[in-house]
Amino acid sequence: MFHKEGQKIILFSFCLVGISVLLAHFFIDIPWLKLTIQLLGLILLIIILQFFRNPKRVTAKDFNEILSPVDGKVVVIEEVFEKEFFKEKRRQVSIFMSPVNVHVTRYPASGSIIFSKYHPGKFLVAWHPKSSEENERTTVVIKTPKFGEILYRQIAGALARRIVNYAEKGESVQQGDDAGFIKFGSRVDLFLPLDCQINVKLNQKVKGAETCIATFVDPNENEEITY
Incomplete structure (x- = not known):
């Protein structure tokens, strides 16, 4: 589950990484450079997703x-x-x-x-x-x-x-x-x-x-x- 405050950034990041991976795949002929761009895009996406994660917490409410x-x-x-x-x-x-x-x-x-x-x-x-x-x-x-x-x-x-x-x-x-x-x-x-x-x-x-x-x-x- 991801926090609602990150929805726009996550969507933008998916689009940016997807476009970067596609451009690298079709327009870059150097294998190592293509792979580097794709890996960097994936790492960036993972970092953003983990930052906006919102794990469900079940709280045992206690006034004390x-x-x-x-x-x-x-x-x-x-x-x-x-x-x-x-x-x-x-x-x-x-x-x-x-x-x-x-x-x-x-x-x-x-x-x-x-x-x-x-x-x-x-x-x-x-x-x-x-x-x-x-x-x-x-x-x-x-x-x-x-x-x-x-x-x-x-x-x-x-x-x-x-x-x-x-x-x-x-x-x-x-x-x-x-x-x-x-x-x-x-x-x-x-x-x-x-x-x-x-x-x-x-x-x-x-x-x-x-x-x-x-x-x-x-x-x-x-x-x-x-x-």
Whole structure:
């Protein structure tokens, strides 16, 4: 299955590669050159198809869990001051996506969208410390039943030139459903409550809509009962 954001590019690529292969077959008499052109066309097509793949994920929805919004590798776990929306300290978990990862963004939790904003910007490499504030990006905040408000931010990388964001303020969303797409290498930051339990480690590989990033901690669970 391929993502709808890649339909036009995939169709164009099929046409381009098909024409190139036919032209090479009928108009080039040098065997090695003909074969090289045909192989390069096939490789290009395979790269484009794998980039826009959209594997079906069956999500076991759970209000007590925040799932990874994307496939990739955890590159940041730290306490930071979130400037744009919360204007207070949050737990940040950042996931880097290489060009070979699935680039579909999925909702990390069920709830209501209360904030969704696009920011034009630079195209620093996605792991650059300032990419979260200076690169092209979108910021989305979901109000959840257990965690309260959580924020995720799609960040374009050095190769990415387009972020697709489906989240609209006021709509209800379901954990694991498609939330958008980022083309080529990029990153997604999650900003979570300080009291949640982080379940991933640095450099851990995660899968969108499957890997549990954090779990809800009930503040009353460990209270001592007094009589």
